[in-house]
Amino acid sequence: MAExxxxxxxxxxxxxxAGALALLHNMAEEGMAETVGITHCASEISGAIALKVINEWYKRSDIPIGRLTRYKFLEGEKCTSFTKKTAESYIESHEIPRFEDSVKVMRKALVENTGVTLVTIGMMNNVADLLRSEPDEISDKNGIELVRDSVRCMYSMGGNFKDFEYEEYNIKTDVKSANYVATHFPAPIIYAGFELGCDIKTGNNLKNGSDENPVRKMYDILGGFGFSWDPITAYCAIRQENRFFDKSSEKTISFDDRGRTICTDGGKDFYLVMTAELEAVRAELDKYIR
Ligand SMILES: [Ca+2]
Structure with a gap:
């Protein structure tokens, strides 16, 4: 069944x-996933343009793309170093594309689909605003109702379930949104913590493909390898039963003001635990990052 x-x-x-998106497109190509929308949580348009370029490369231009238009967030050099060049070279030969706001794209996807698995590999601002969204021309349901009726669960890269003093980047960058989502999301959240991806470097397989692949170009900026936080999250969302990762027992998960993880027993949430050797996980992820 395609997730x-x-x-x-x-x-x-x-x-x-970018590795997570390559993995998603290749797993979709093999019938394991159906992508109903891709949204960007930062406001500089280069991110959404880079998503468009990646989708075109993998022949998935049909997938709706949303970008953050509601306010400015994550702008500047550090937040665009992997997308700026891609976007600049795209607009040399194309008109600047227009994108709908991410929350609209999410709402539409949830009106048109049920049994959706939501995946976040960035900050939680878009999901928080989706939950806060009011009935509109797309649906007479509010955001909580839409998620309750159309989303099965959410896989999120965030937190740290080994070192509880550690402030993980996705969470600490927007703690308020992360906690709003942790408190209000009306379905299970399965967190992929920082500790899972930091010992696995993936991307090696991209070198065996075309040097025109925009994902390869982004990996080349780091010398051809990247850490694996986001690919792990996407992989586990697509193959929710797999032999590389297990879910923890039921937990309640939130974050303190600095972004440190708070995890207690009992509740609707989980975190992922690696159950295979690092090399076996790396090989499995690299199979689809190409
Ligand atoms: Ca990310």
């Missing part, structure tokens, strides 16, 4: 978001 995936990304500050 219906709606994915939100902060593509721009690292290449592993």
């Amino acid at each position: 219906k995936i709606l994915i939100d990304t902060d593509l721009g500050s690292d290449c592993d978001d």
